[in-house]
Amino acid sequence: MALTFALAGNPNCGKTTLFNEWTGSTAHVGNWPGVTIDRKEGRIRKVRDDIRVIDLPGIYSLSPYTPEEVVARNYLVDEQPDVIVNIVDATNLSRNVFLTTQLLELDLPVVVALNMTDEVRQRGDVIDYAALRAQLGVPVIPISALHGEGLTDLIDAARKAATQKRVGKSVLADSALSEPLLQAEKLAQESSLPSTVFHAVKVLEGDSLILADKRLASKNAAITAIQSTVSKHRDAKDSAESAVAALRYQWISKHVQPLVRQKKPSHQANTSDKIDRWLTHPWLGIPLFLGFMFLMFHLTFGETLFGIESIPGPGVWLQGLTEIPIGALGEWLTTALTAAGAAEWVLGLLVEGIVGGVGAILSFVPQIMMLFLFLSILEDSGYMARAAYIMDRVLRRFGLSGRAFLPMLMGFGCSVPALMGTRTLETEKDRRLTRILIPYMSCGAKAPIWAIFAAALFPQNADVVVFGIYLLGILTAVISALILKKVLFKSTAAPLIIELPPYRLPKAKNSLLLMWEKLKEYVVRAGTIILVSVIAIWFLSSFTWSLDMVEAGSAESILGTIGNVILWVFKPLGFVNGPDGWKAAVAILTGLLAKEAVVSTLGVLYNPGIGDALEDEGARSALLASLATAFTPLAALSYMAFNLLSIPCMAAVAAMRAESRSGKWTAITLCIWVGTAWIVSFLIFNIGTLLGF
Amino acid sequence: MSLDKCPLGKEVTITHCAAEPTLLRRLNTMGIMPGTRVTPLRSTHGNLVLCVYNGRLAIDKGLAQRISAS
Numbered sequence: 017m018a019l020t021f022a023l024a025g026n027p028n029c030g031k032t033t034l035f036n037e038w039t040g041s042t043a044h045v046g047n048w049p050g051v052t053i054d055r056k057e058g059r060i061r062k063v064r065d066d067i068r069v070i071d072l073p074g075i076y077s078l079s080p081y082t083p084e085e086v087v088a089r090n091y092l093v094d095e096q097p098d099v100i101v102n103i104v105d106a107t108n109l110s111r112n113v114f115l116t117t118q119l120l121e122l123d124l125p126v127v128v129a130l131n132m133t134d135e136v137r138q139r140g141d142v143i144d145y146a147a148l149r150a151q152l153g154v155p156v157i158p159i160s161a162l163h164g165e166g167l168t169d170l171i172d173a174a175r176k177a178a179t180q181k182r183v184g185k186s187v188l189a190d191s192a193l194s195e196p197l198l199q200a201e202k203l204a205q206e207s208s209l210p211s212t213v214f215h216a217v218k219v220l221e222g223d224s225l226i227l228a229d230k231r232l233a234s235k236n237a238a239i240t241a242i243q244s245t246v247s248k249h250r251d252a253k254d255s256a257e258s259a260v261a262a263l264r265y266q267w268i269s270k271h272v273q274p275l276v277r278q279k280k281p282s283h284q285a286n287t288s289d290k291i292d293r294w295l296t297h298p299w300l301g302i303p304l305f306l307g308f309m310f311l312m313f314h315l316t317f318g319e320t321l322f323g324i325e326s327i328p329g330p331g332v333w334l335q336g337l338t339e340i341p342i343g344a345l346g347e348w349l350t351t352a353l354t355a356a357g358a359a360e361w362v363l364g365l366l367v368e369g370i371v372g373g374v375g376a377i378l379s380f381v382p383q384i385m386m387l388f389l390f391l392s393i394l395e396d397s398g399y400m401a402r403a404a405y406i407m408d409r410v411l412r413r414f415g416l417s418g419r420a421f422l423p424m425l426m427g428f429g430c431s432v433p434a435l436m437g438t439r440t441l442e443t444e445k446d447r448r449l450t451r452i453l454i455p456y457m458s459c460g461a462k463a464p465i466w467a468i469f470a471a472a473l474f475p476q477n478a479d480v481v482v483f484g485i486y487l488l489g490i491l492t493a494v495i496s497a498l499i500l501k502k503v504l505f506k507s508t509a510a511p512l513i514i515e516l517p518p519y520r521l522p523k524a525k526n527s528l529l530l531m532w533e534k535l536k537e538y539v540v541r542a543g544t545i546i547l548v549s550v551i552a553i554w555f556l557s558s559f560t561w562s563l564d565m566v567e568a569g570s571a572e573s574i575l576g577t578i579g580n581v582i583l584w585v586f587k588p589l590g591f592v593n594g595p596d597g598w599k600a601a602v603a604i605l606t607g608l609l610a611k612e613a614v615v616s617t618l619g620v621l622y623n624p625g626i627g628d629a630l631e632d633e634g635a636r637s638a639l640l641a642s643l644a645t646a647f648t649p650l651a652a653l654s655y656m657a658f659n660l661l662s663i664p665c666m667a668a669v670a671a672m673r674a675e676s677r678s679g680k681w682t683a684i685t686l687c688i689w690v691g692t693a694w695i696v697s698f699l700i701f702n703i704g705t706l707l708g709f
Numbered sequence: 710m711s712l713d714k715c716p717l718g719k720e721v722t723i724t725h726c727a728a729e730p731t732l733l734r735r736l737n738t739m740g741i742m743p744g745t746r747v748t749p750l751r752s753t754h755g756n757l758v759l760c761v762y763n764g765r766l767a768i769d770k771g772l773a774q775r776i777s778a779s
Contacts, residue, residue: 110762283748
């Protein structure tokens with residue numbers, strides 16, 4: 017019969033490392049219903065019996081406030097795993113045991129795994145495991161998930177504990193609240209609530225979720241009596257929860273803290289502190305951070321390695337590798353199908369639609385993968401927390417918390433994972449605001465647009481123009497944040513409280529697994545949408561309303577006619593003048609589906625039949641020439657600005673919708689994007705014209 | 710005195726947290742409450758890194774100003 021171990025612990029306690037060690041490739045990542053939190057399950061490998069493991073989200077407490085906490089506690093109470101394996105970071109025992117005291121209140125077997133015992137040894141500290149076991153009343157197993165120490169002992173202990181029923185116990189039992197606790201326990205028993213002690217403590221805390229439970233419906237009098245007893249023991253200003261939390265820490269200070277004999281006092285600078293003196297230095301911190309970020313982007317997107325002409329940048333080189341098979345496949349298919357006399361639309365669908373679409377996604381994958389890998393390493397090592405801390409000061413001026421920097425930074429690579437990354441922000445308001453701003457960080461797919469217009473219209477100053485576009489995005493984000501804060505998101509950003517875990521060298525396997533997980537989510541999410549989009553674009557630009565096939569991108573195609581109709585919206589922005597104006601409008605439309613499509617579409621519309629301007633040198637040169645005549649420099653700037661700020665690709669919109677879980681906010685966000693893009697384009701073109709450019 | 714004014718490297722005891730319930734909860738969970746002994750370690754433009762129990766907690770300047778200690 018299968019056993020289920022539930023892994024519970026604080027963030028940064030090494031839970032995921034343990035989970036990966038145990039489950040490896042058997043891990044399956046799903047979703048908890050109703051929330052965007054990963055649900056990780058797997059089987060323990062290399063054991064004879066069938067043991068399932070579920071990795072609960074990292075939590076500091078079992079309160080009902082954050083979605084992670086609610087998910088974890090509902091799972092523990094409702095789905096009753098066979099044993100809770102509580103991973104505790106031994107280097108920060110007291111804070112970690114705060115959660116332990118809550119887990120112990122459940123009627124479930126618990127085994128405490130003291131992780132990072134290797135670090136404890138390194139520091140010269142000694143923990144009295146036997147005494148800790150006596151105090152907690154459950155097995156305490158020292159382990160090091162990173163080095164694979166103690167893991168078999170842990171499995172054995174958990175297996176054994178799973179066979180013995182356990183009744184919850186609370187540290188409040190011999191505290192000032194012992195009397196109200198007894199009364200609450202009686203109440204819980206009478207109301208047939210499971211895990212009597214756990215629910216009793218929740219009644220003491222005034223836990224809103226528990227108090228709303230139907231089984232307590234008729235017991236209001238008893239509950240009020242208990243709560244008034246509790247209030248006698250606390251300051252009028254404090255809540256019952258604070259009082260209980262204080263009692264927990266009092267117990268911990270008395271019974272757990274003394275069990276750790278520290279070689280050096282806590283506040284004395286350890287290795288991580290010494291590193292932080294530089295990395296969080298008031299003046300060097302931000303430059304160092306920007307330096308790391310630049311290095312990351314350079315290795316991922318840079319054309320050459322450190323400017324050395326003959327060596328391609330790793331990301332670009334990997335990207336080139338994927339283009340070879342795709343290009344070859346496309347050519348082979350074309351010749352094969354033409355020889356077989358296939359209908360033109362079949363050729364179009366397969367080569368331009370499917371191969372083109374898959375090619376577009378695949379060509380992006382190596383660089384996204386590198387970006388994810390770097391970010392995983394930075395996250396696992398503990399540096400990301402420092403970065404949030406350093407950037408907080410800058411971001412707070414614009415109404416954002418330091419935690420917003422990471423998703424926004426990722427936006428420079430791709431909006432889809434960046435939008436998914438907003439989950440780490442504390443309040444929904446912060447998350448919503450950040451999601452609106454993320455697409456302003458010019459993503460990788462938009463880069464070809466800047467490259468081509470800069471080369472066509474500003475050949476002497478191409479790099480300045482491209483840099484200017486990136487700056488425009490950042491500037492728009494800053495100004496939008498300031499405005500939106502006043503108008504829509506009136507509260508100030510959530511105060512920053514972030515744990516700075518000790519620096520740890522991430523295990524290669526973990527970083528790769530983390531990268532792989534994120535990559536899969538990206539490919540599935542973005543990949544399917546971009547593929548569908550590219551096929552849709554091909555279809556809409558190759559057929560008329562009466563479904564006759566036409567030359568790709570002609571004015572009679574569905575897309576062409578739509579482009580002509582919506583022209584008037586773009587007239588004041590200066591880039592749809594002249595007989596070819598509708599082409600620019602059509603490219604914006606296709607850009608709605610996938611930003612890579614803007615350049616391809618322009619290429620197809622201006623110079624049909626000579627290949628994809630994104631990939632074919634000849635096609636690119638032809639497009640450069642066409643654009644130089646079709647656009648004025650000012651119109652080009654206005655057009656670039658519109659593409660930068662307007663609705664990002666469908667994949668990003670889908671990600672935004674999924675994260676916000678609100679149709680209303682999705683609509684508002686879309687309006688903000690289009691509106692901002694229109695206004696900025698308008699200003700650029702018209703002020704520029706007035707100034708005589 | 711508020712935490713942002715406490716001298717670095719000297720252990721102090723928290724006396725009061727002027728925070729609304731949501732924020733207070735987060736502070737309590739991390740161990741910050743009246744009676745806890747903390748040591749401000751580093752300051753970066755007013756944002757503060759504290760030693761709490763055996764860990765390091767970073768808080769922003771606004772929050773540091775709202776926590777009193779002696």
